Amino acid sequence: MATSGTYVTEVPLKGSAEKHYKRWRNENHLFPDAIGHHIQGVTVHDGEWDSHGAIKIWNYTLDGKPEVFKERREIDDENMAVTFRGLEGHVMEQLKVYDTILQFIQKSPDDIVCKITMTWEKRNDDSPEPSNYMKLVKSLAADMDAHVLKA
DSSP states (O other): OOOEEEEEEEEEEOSOHHHHHHHHHHOGGGHHHHSTTTEEEEEEEESOTTOTTOEEEEEEEETTEEEEEEEEEEEETTTTEEEEEEEEEHHHHHEEEEEEEEEEEEEETTEEEEEEEEEEEESSTTSOOSHHHHHHHHHHHHHHHHHHHHO
16 A cells, blocks of 8 residues: 555635635636746636536646646535545646645634645655645645735
């Protein structure tokens, strides 16, 4: 059995948890304009932009190289959480399981965090752990902060 693990971190944010959640839940099409240095395109493959179970394809840059990620989305409005469940793409060449949950938590009026939980399982023990993907997701949440405030 190949190695598996879970990474968990929190990214501090400004504004409201609702506005951040809305951007990640419904407005992925805005990402290339907002954070084009990370995300070059997001397209809906199946479903609607904001529907539970929708499949999206992301074109992004990781460590200076273009990559593609196809994911199925799970929405949890009650907990303001969006799950990106990996289906295909570069990361899935190394991993059997790649699930990333972004949960937006309003701890107090001035204290908001994006809790990121990444669960993964390598295809084989020779594959690297996906720490570079966790770094990317943290950067996405942090860099999107300024664009959510402008909205």
